[in-house]
Amino acid sequence: xxxxxxxxxxxxxxLQGLLVVLVVVTIVFFVSRVARxxxxxxxxxxxxxxxxxxxxxxxxxxxxxVVQYGRFLWETAQFDFxxxxxxxxxxxxxxxxxxxxxxxxxxxxLIFSLVLGLPLGVIAALRxxxxxDWFARLLAVIGQATPNxxxxxxxxxxxxxxLGWLPxxxxxxxxxxxxxxVTLGLLTSAAVMRLTRSGMIDAMGTDFVRTARAKGLREGxxxxxxxxxxxxxxxxxxxxxxxxxxxxxxxIIETVFSWPGVGRLTIxxxxxxxxxxxxxxxxLIAATIVLANIxxxxxxxxxxxxxxxxxx
Amino acid sequence: MSQTNYWTxxxxxxxxxxxxxxxxxxxxxxxxxxxLVGCGDDDDDDDAAVAQAEDQAEEQAEDQAEEQAQAxxxxxxxxAEEQAEEQAEQVExxEEQAEQAxEEQAEEQAVAAGGTDLDRTVRIAIxxxxxxxxxxxPGNFVSTFLLHHFDRLLSRDxxxxxxxxxxxxxxxxxANTAGVFHLKDGMSWHDGAPxxxxxxxxxxxxxxxxxxxxxxxIYATGGDYAVAAVNAEVTVTDAxxxxxxxxxxxxxxxxxxxxALVPKHHVEAIGDEAFNQEAFGSGHxxxxxxxxxxxxxxERFEDYHVDTDETYNVHKxxxxxxxxxxxxxxxxxxxxxxxxxxxxxxxxxxxxVSEFEDRDDFKVLFDPGCCPHYxxxxxxxxxxxxxxxxxxxxxxxxxxxxxxxxxxIQTLGTGQERRAYGLGSRQLGxxxxxxxxxxxxxxxxxxxxxxxxxxxxxxxxxxxxxxTVGFFAATDTVAQTVAQMLEAVGIxxxxxxxxxxxxxxxxxxxxxxxxxxxxxxxxxxxxxxxNAEVADGGTLATAIYPESGIQELVEAQRLxxxxxxxxxxxxxxxxxxxxxxxxxxxxETVETGVMRSDLDWDAKGNTRDHxxxxxxxxxxx
Numbered sequence: 001x002x003x004x005x006x007x008x009x010x011x012x013x014x015l016q017g018l019l020v021v022l023v024v025v026t027i028v029f030f031v032s033r034v035a036r037x038x039x040x041x042x043x044x045x046x047x048x049x050x051x052x053x054x055x056x057x058x059x060x061x062x063x064x065x066v067v068q069y070g071r072f073l074w075e076t077a078q079f080d081f082x083x084x085x086x087x088x089x090x091x092x093x094x095x096x097x098x099x100x101x102x103x104x105x106x107x108x109x110l111i112f113s114l115v116l117g118l119p120l121g122v123i124a125a126l127r128x129x130x131x132x133d134w135f136a137r138l139l140a141v142i143g144q145a146t147p148n149x150x151x152x153x154x155x156x157x158x159x160x161x162x163l164g165w166l167p168x169x170x171x172x173x174x175x176x177x178x179x180x181x182v183t184l185g186l187l188t189s190a191a192v193m194r195l196t197r198s199g200m201i202d203a204m205g206t207d208f209v210r211t212a213r214a215k216g217l218r219e220g221x222x223x224x225x226x227x228x229x230x231x232x233x234x235x236x237x238x239x240x241x242x243x244x245x246x247x248x249x250x251x252i253i254e255t256v257f258s259w260p261g262v263g264r265l266t267i268x269x270x271x272x273x274x275x276x277x278x279x280x281x282x283x284l285i286a287a288t289i290v291l292a293n294i295x296x297x298x299x300x301x302x303x304x305x306x307x308x309x310x311x312x
Numbered sequence: 313m314s315q316t317n318y319w320t321x322x323x324x325x326x327x328x329x330x331x332x333x334x335x336x337x338x339x340x341x342x343x344x345x346x347x348l349v350g351c352g353d354d355d356d357d358d359d360a361a362v363a364q365a366e367d368q369a370e371e372q373a374e375d376q377a378e379e380q381a382q383a384x385x386x387x388x389x390x391x392a393e394e395q396a397e398e399q400a401e402q403v404e405x406x407e408e409q410a411e412q413a414x415e416e417q418a419e420e421q422a423v424a425a426g427g428t429d430l431d432r433t434v435r436i437a438i439x440x441x442x443x444x445x446x447x448x449x450p451g452n453f454v455s456t457f458l459l460h461h462f463d464r465l466l467s468r469d470x471x472x473x474x475x476x477x478x479x480x481x482x483x484x485x486x487a488n489t490a491g492v493f494h495l496k497d498g499m500s501w502h503d504g505a506p507x508x509x510x511x512x513x514x515x516x517x518x519x520x521x522x523x524x525x526x527x528x529x530i531y532a533t534g535g536d537y538a539v540a541a542v543n544a545e546v547t548v549t550d551a552x553x554x555x556x557x558x559x560x561x562x563x564x565x566x567x568x569x570x571x572a573l574v575p576k577h578h579v580e581a582i583g584d585e586a587f588n589q590e591a592f593g594s595g596h597x598x599x600x601x602x603x604x605x606x607x608x609x610x611e612r613f614e615d616y617h618v619d620t621d622e623t624y625n626v627h628k629x630x631x632x633x634x635x636x637x638x639x640x641x642x643x644x645x646x647x648x649x650x651x652x653x654x655x656x657x658x659x660x661x662x663x664x665v666s667e668f669e670d671r672d673d674f675k676v677l678f679d680p681g682c683c684p685h686y687x688x689x690x691x692x693x694x695x696x697x698x699x700x701x702x703x704x705x706x707x708x709x710x711x712x713x714x715x716x717x718x719x720x721i722q723t724l725g726t727g728q729e730r731r732a733y734g735l736g737s738r739q740l741g742x743x744x745x746x747x748x749x750x751x752x753x754x755x756x757x758x759x760x761x762x763x764x765x766x767x768x769x770x771x772x773x774x775x776x777x778x779x780t781v782g783f784f785a786a787t788d789t790v791a792q793t794v795a796q797m798l799e800a801v802g803i804x805x806x807x808x809x810x811x812x813x814x815x816x817x818x819x820x821x822x823x824x825x826x827x828x829x830x831x832x833x834x835x836x837x838x839x840x841x842x843n844a845e846v847a848d849g850g851t852l853a854t855a856i857y858p859e860s861g862i863q864e865l866v867e868a869q870r871l872x873x874x875x876x877x878x879x880x881x882x883x884x885x886x887x888x889x890x891x892x893x894x895x896x897x898x899x900e901t902v903e904t905g906v907m908r909s910d911l912d913w914d915a916k917g918n919t920r921d922h923x924x925x926x927x928x929x930x931x932x933x
Contacts, residue, residue, distance in 0.1 A: 087444035088588050098605070153643050161650045168647045169639055170606060255640045260605035264640065268440055268605075273813055 006301070013297055017290035024286040025279060029072055032275040033065055059085060076283070082276035086269075091276040095262055095284055101171060102254070102261035106246045108181040113188035113242070118235070120189075121196025122228065128201065136193055143190030148249055152183040152256040169258030180257040184249050188242045195238055199231025206230070233300065240296030244289040428620075432930035433633040434911065435654040437645040441608050441638050444588035445599070447572035448519055457608055457636050459572060460925055461502075462593030465493055465512065466569030470624035470914075470927060478626050479507070479573060479594070479617075485555070488873045491568070495552040499617045501575045502592040502599075509554040513546045514576035516556065516568065525580045541567050596629050596926050608636040629926045649674075649906060656913070656928070658905035661785050662726045665904045677905035677913070683784070684732035684832045687711075687777075687794065687896035688845070690854040693825040701773050702855070708893035710763035712753035714801040715794055719755070721899050724786050724793065729899040734886025735838050735846060751890055753897065760801040772802020776826030778819065783812040784831065784901055791829050794896070822854050831901070838882060842866055846889065860892045 056062040060071070075082065081091040124136035159179060160168040170176055203209060204227055212222045251263035258264075262281050269277035441457055467478035480493040499507040517523035519539050544557035556568060573594060579587045592599060596618075597610035616628040637654055639645040645657045646664050658677070668674040689702035689711075701707045721729045731752070764772060777798075779791030788809050795805045805827065810818075819828045830852070832841045844850045847866045848858075865885040872878040890897065907913060912929040 088446075088449050088585065089444070153641075153647075156644060156647045161647050164651065168651050168653055169644055170637070256644055258606070258637075258639050258641075258644065260603075260638075264605060267640075271811075 006298075009297070010294070013294040017287075017294060020290055021283060021286045025076070025283045026069075028279050028282045029069055030065070032278055033068070072279070081280040081283075084269075084277045085274045086272055086277070091280040094265065094277050095280045098260055098262045098265050099284065101259060102247070102250055102263060105177070105180055105184065105250060105254070105259060105261060106243070108177055109185035109188065109246055110239070110242070112181050112185035113192050116185070117189035117192025118196050121193040121231075122200055122223065124193070124197045125200030125204065125231075126223070133197075136197065140190040140194045143186045143193075146186075148183050148187060149252050149256060151186065152179070152253055155179045155183055156256070169256075171259055176257075176259075180253050180259050183257075184246060184253045187249065188246060191238055191242060192235055195234045196231055199234055200227055203227035203230040236296055236299050240293040243292035247285050247288060427932050428630050429910075429930040429932045430620075430630060431632050432630075433635060434631045434656065434928055434930060435635040435637055436656040436658070436925075437639040437648050437654040438608075438636045439638070439640050439642075439645075439659065441602075441604060441606070441636060443604075445591035445602065446574070446584070446588040447591070447593075448515075448574060449584075449588050458599070458602075459595070460597045461591075461595045461599050461610065462572035462574070463499070463507070463595050464570050464572060467626050470924065475569065476625060480512075482569075484873055486557075490555050490557040492549070493554050493556065495554075496617050497552075499594055500615055501578070501594045502613060503575070503578065504615075505575065505577060506551075507573065507575075507594050508551045509548045510551075511573060511576045512554050513548050514579070515571055515573050516542060516546050518574065518579070519571065539567055539571070596626060597634060600633070606638055610634045610636075624927065626926055630929045631925070634925060646906075649908075655911060656905065656907040658903065660904050660906065662904060665726075665906055668906045673909050674906050675909050675911070677903070677907065678726060678728045679903040679905070680728055680730055680900065682901050682903050684900045685784070685787070685790070685898040686732065686830060686832070687898070688819075688828045688830055688852075688855045689895070690822070690825050690828065691856055692854055693823055695773065695775055695825050697774070699773060701767065701769055701775075703857075704767045705893055706763040706767040707769065708896075709753070710760040710767070710801065711798065711803065711896050712893050713756045713763065714760040714803070715753075715797050715896060715898070716755040717898055720790055720793055724790055725899065726902045726904060728902050732832075732897045732900050734890050735832070735841050735882075751887070753893070757797075757801050764802055769802070772804060774804045774806070776824070777805035777807045777829070778815055778824070778826065779807060779809045779829040780812045780815045781809045787829065790898070794829070794898075816852075819854070820851055827896075828854065839870075842869070842885075846885075846894075855894050857892055857894065860888065860894075862888055862892065862894070 053062065060068065063071070072082075079092065081095075083089060084091050084094050087094075120136045120139070124133040127133050156168050156179065159166045166179055167176055200223075206227075208230075209222055209227055212226050247263070250259075250261055251267060253259065254261045254263035255267055262285065266278060266281040266285070268274075269281060438457055443458075445458060445461075447459065447462055463479040465478060465480045466475055466482070468475050477496070479499060480495050482491050482493045484490070485492050493509075493512065495507060495509060495512070501507060514523055514525075516539055518525075520542065541558040542556055543559050546557075547555045549555055558568070574587075575592065575594070578590075578592065582590060594613075596613055596616045598613045600609040600611045602608050610633070612629045612632050612634075614628070618625065618627040620628050620630055637648070639648050639654075639657075642660055642664060645654070646660065646667075648654045649657050665676055668676050689708065691700065691702050694700040717731055721727060721731075733751075764770065777791070777795055779787060781788045791807060791809060795807045798805055815828075815830075818824050819830070830845075832838075832845075842850075844852045845855075846862065847853060848856050848863050862885065865881055865888060869878050869881040869885060872881055889895075910931045910933050912931055913927060
């Protein structure tokens with residue numbers, strides 16, 4: 001039955017995802033403790049050994065690292081991620097309060113990349129070899145080759161300092177979103193454009209497109225209902241990966257544009273030795289990427305009827 | 313970089329309806345002219361054609377008369393519109409003139425008040441703003457951007473570095489075993505309640521974890537070390553007097569004196585967790601709003617107990633509103649300044665600052681005298697080959713002669729750094745310039761090689777060398793340069809660079825041999841550097857020389873209560889540390905920043921300390 005199969009697929013993917021998240025947080029847990037001694041962030045040059053021991057006791061760092069890990073897993077399973085060492089607030093609250101901003105930026109970037117990448121890819125494919133195609137490919141190469149950190153700074157200098165059109169950073173209005181969205185989305189739009197272009201070129205030469213033409217369907221219908229649908233499958237695949245890239249990229253972009261999201265919180269937490277917040281942030285980021293990939297897996301079934309039929 | 317260019321002027325230019333109308337009109341006339349020139353006909357011989365032409369001419373004349381009437385009506389309408397526009401513009405101009413007059417009046421008032429604009433909002437870009445509001449909460453050391461909301465018992469004069477009263481005067485009693493602090497008159501918390509000695513007692517006891525007031529009994533701040541000098545129960549004598557038994561005067565000044573005072577009634581009323589979100593103090597700024605990761609807005613505390621007639625002592629700020637805007641990336645901070653989003657940026661790399669040096673609209677801050685940089689040898693643990701060359705003073709002298717500090721300052725620094733001497737920066741108890749100059753370890757690789765040979769290391773030796781990255785600018789490249797200079801005289805190093813906390817954690821173990829590149833801090837007194845890095849047993853003290861007489865001087869300054877005598881001992885200690893070549897002495901860092909030219913801020917080497925924003929003066933222009 002197709003319905004059972006869908007649930008089976010979903011359950012299987014969720015289990016795999018859970019395993020991935022567990023591995024990620026385990027690595028983060030041990031790296032944050034083995035590579036660095038969190039207490040050194042809290043103590044001062046003048047802290048005595050007694051003071052350091054007291055701080056270790058307060059933050060539960062006096063136990064063996066394996067005991068700490070067991071406690072961490074047990075508490076995490078109960079959604080207790082501990083308190084921030086910096087301000088004493090629950091780490092989950094700290095991350096949650098910034099998650100909305102990161103998602104806002106991520107979704108906007110994703111939409112931007114699709115709005116720019118899909119039409120450009122289609123046009124480039126349909127006018128293969130034309131100046132439009134040449135321009136689109138050039139844009140894709142630049143988009144993929146330019147480090148977004150540098151691109152962000154250049155955008156700030158051009159649009160904020162030179163033209164005075166947009167703020168250099170911060171959040172609060174639509175204007176604040178434009179530069180980080182474009183910077184973050186440009187890389188993804190380049191990937192989308194290239195895949196759409198190659199997918200469309202393939203599709204336009206297939207038998208089903210020839211058949212559609214022979215049936216006398218309008219060219220627009222052939223492109224939108226047949227060829228593009230075929231070309232979207234690799235794009236959907238890449239979107240799953242791009243969600244990860246967008247979140248990873250947000251760590252840098254949020255710093256450059258002073259965007260108060262999870263990415264910047266993670267950087268600050270790492271720099272400040274705030275390991276409960278670091279762990280929570282990375283766990284949520286990992287979970288988001290896993291869920292995005294599961295969503296992409298499921299979206300295949302919507303896009304490609306053959307997969308639906310196969311499953312059924 | 314120019315702030316005005318074609319694009320900015322274009323997008324700012326206003327295109328009025330009148331301009332559009334006149335442009336359209338000109339276009340219409342031009343088109344009609346073109347039609348006449350391009351479409352004329354010369355053939356007029358035929359009578360019929362002439363008659364037809366006459367008829368057409370009559371028709372055209374009628375049409376033209378009609379069009380003219382319509383055009384006249386349109387012109388009338390247009391004129392009416394223009395008149396309305398002119399009236400609106402006149403009203404706008406009058407409003408603008410009124411606003412301008414008000415501004416001029418405000419400026420005149422500011423000038424009358426001594427050239428200071430007391431109504432200004434000043435915006436500064438800061439690298440980060442996360443953390444709670446409770447200055448005593450564990451880990452809240454990062455919240456230094458909020459410290460100006462809290463008063464301290466003692467402060468120091470920015471110009472002289474002398475320890476002075478901030479919230480309290482003090483004296484030593486009971487054969488110098490206790491300090492008595494007298495709170496100044498008229499002090500109040502930001503909620504209007506008076507500051508009392510009970511608050512001071514509560515502040516100390518809360519930090520020590522012995523103040524029973526909440527459900528958990530005590531608050532585990534983990535900050536005992538900050539009040540380590542307090543060795544017995546604190547006693548309230550009256551509403552404004554408190555007796556604090558201490559071990560020494562110097563630690564009392566630098567620890568108890570620098571505590572951020574917290575309001576007992578507020579903490580007890582709302583509890584520790586809530587206080588971390590809703591804290592207030594009695595400092596010269598009050599908190600207006602706080603958005604983590606984005607902005608901290610403070611306002612001048614109008615009831616602050618010290619007025620603005622002070623200059624270098626903590627006083628009621630000249631700034632009316634103070635906005636700390638988060639811009640983590642240094643280049644983005646520069647961009648925010650250029651774009652007019654902030655008025656002041658600090659902790660900026662030399663390369664970025666230098667772009668502002670020749671500009672009239674900005675002032676560049678070079679604030680020397682912070683944080684001397686040294687390289688500490690570990691004399692406690694032998695090198696991997698079993699030798700311990702650092703115990704020999706000739707090796708240590710050789711290392712100092714091997715380093716071309718002046719070239720490092722000129723090529724890797726701002727060129728305005730000063731050589732480091734003794735144990736602290738020159739402001740904080742190191743040797744005077746006159747005292748230090750004759751002792752200077754001049755750059756002399758030949759002498760260094762000779763000293764090494766004399767010490768039994770003609771071929772030099774191998775040693776690990778640990779440095780830091782990211783905390784101060786260029787410490788990584790300075791460490792690499794030092795490594796090359798040492799290698800040039802035969803001391804082959806294996807350099808490892810780490811972030812500061814990792815470096816510090818390793819060094820604090822004291823069992824790692826080799827060289828460690830670290831820096832002094834900028835606390836009001838060199839006692840913290842002495843305690844941590846000089847005193848035998850100090851948490852970071854790995855360069856120990858038992859025969860040098862240094863430990864005796866460390867103890868002597870600790871027991872000396874007379875300020876002048878103690879200064880003399882500190883001076884002697886600094887000279888001893890230098891002549892003994894305790895460490896490799898590099899330079900005192902320069903803090904760099906840029907501000908708009910309508911601000912004045914002589915921070916006297918204190919730009920790292922957020923508590924000194926009170927000294928920013930907006931100039932009346």
